Amino acid sequence: MRNQNLIRVGSACLLVVALVGAALASRELLGTGREEFAPNRRFEPSRIDNPNYPVRNPFYFEGKIDYELLGIDEPENAWEYLQRGIWHQDDREDLAAAKADYRHSIALNDPSTGTCRIIRSRADLEISDPPPCMFTPRLRLAYLLLHEDPDESIRLFREVLEIDPLFLEVNLLIGKAYHDIAKTTADPEGKLQAYEAAIRAFRAELELAPVASPDITPDRVNNSTVHWHLAEVYEESGQLEDAIMEFDLYLEATRWHSDVYPWRIPLAAKKIEILRSQVVQPGHGGGPDSANPQFRESAGP
Numbered sequence: 001m002r003n004q005n006l007i008r009v010g011s012a013c014l015l016v017v018a019l020v021g022a023a024l025a026s027r028e029l030l031g032t033g034r035e036e037f038a039p040n041r042r043f044e045p046s047r048i049d050n051p052n053y054p055v056r057n058p059f060y061f062e063g064k065i066d067y068e069l070l071g072i073d074e075p076e077n078a079w080e081y082l083q084r085g086i087w088h089q090d091d092r093e094d095l096a097a098a099k100a101d102y103r104h105s106i107a108l109n110d111p112s113t114g115t116c117r118i119i120r121s122r123a124d125l126e127i128s129d130p131p132p133c134m135f136t137p138r139l140r141l142a143y144l145l146l147h148e149d150p151d152e153s154i155r156l157f158r159e160v161l162e163i164d165p166l167f168l169e170v171n172l173l174i175g176k177a178y179h180d181i182a183k184t185t186a187d188p189e190g191k192l193q194a195y196e197a198a199i200r201a202f203r204a205e206l207e208l209a210p211v212a213s214p215d216i217t218p219d220r221v222n223n224s225t226v227h228w229h230l231a232e233v234y235e236e237s238g239q240l241e242d243a244i245m246e247f248d249l250y251l252e253a254t255r256w257h258s259d260v261y262p263w264r265i266p267l268a269a270k271k272i273e274i275l276r277s278q279v280v281q282p283g284h285g286g287g288p289d290s291a292n293p294q295f296r297e298s299a300g301p
Contacts, residue, residue, distance in 0.1 A: 047071065058128045062136040064090065075101070078109035078116070082137045095144060102141035106156075109134050118163055135160045135167065143173065150177040168208055172226055175201035179233055195237045202230045224253035228264060231271070240275050247272045 047053050052069040054061040060079045067087035075081040085101030088094045109116040109131070116133035119125065124132075142156035154177045157170050175198045182194035205226050211219055221227070231246035247268045254265050 056128075056131060058125065059132050060134055062134055067091070075104070078105045078131075078134065078137070081105035081108065082134065085137065085140065089140065089144075099141060099144055102137040102144075105134070105137040106141070109137070133163050135163045138163075139167075139170070146173065146177055147180060150180045153177045166208060169205070171201045171205035171208065172229070175199075175205065175226075175229060175233075179229065182233075182236070192237075195233055198233050199230065202226050202233070219253075219256065221249050221253040224250050224257065224259055227253055228259075228268070231268070235271070235275065240279050244272055244275050244279070247275070 047070075050069075050071050052065060053071070054065070056079075060082075062082075064086050065083055067083050070080070070083060072080055072084070075084050081101045082105040085098045085105060088101060089098035111118055111133055114130060116130050117124065117127070119132050138156045138159045142153045142160070145153040145156070154174055157174045157177070160167055160170050178194045178198035178201060182191050182198060185191045185194055206223060209223055211217075211222050227246050227250040231243050231250060234240070234243035234246055250268050251265065251272075259265055
């Protein structure tokens, strides 16, 4: 037994010696590693041999890539300005710099100047130049300008829809921008037009995402966020019956899926109760559209 223990100890010692020897040999061959992994050293491969730099095919990759891995000293094209803008916005939280880069990206990716093209058919994919227009710089810049400059934001969102008419939530954001305009406009006619435009945008969003077949889901209503905003617009514009209907649809849409803002659910129920008490009964004069008697006719169904 004693001899067996000695053999085991000896084998373990030999294994340790072998591992140490291998480590020393690797250190001799590869170096200490301090130079390669020095914390202040930055790896900056060129655009050509950088595996982190995607090749256009013909679309630009519009997702986010770690900007510091791209090896770019100064952007040279629309895509590089986009990536630096994303870096400024997401990583550095420098919104002013991000806006400037997004604007530069759009200027270099503009169908009106022939620096990009909108894909309309499969045949368009056979053409490599100019590159397809990018929606990401427009979408990000429009969102940053949503409350600061809603008119410019709407223009950019419409460019996104020109590039991709089926892009979900863009019409929702357009509606929110028009809603902001309506709330800040003193001119009654301008306020009315902004409310009308907001309703059209929200309705367009609902049309892009209809409720699935009953064979797939028991939901009768979806897109609670749009119904909430529609209800707000109808309430503010004096269309109380329509507001009640939209708040009710909102509650139905949140029945199984809740809301990212759950406090709105009891508030919607309370608003329905209050609005119903405000609706003038038939034959008693007035009506839900008395605040804007021309609204229903001009806004449409």
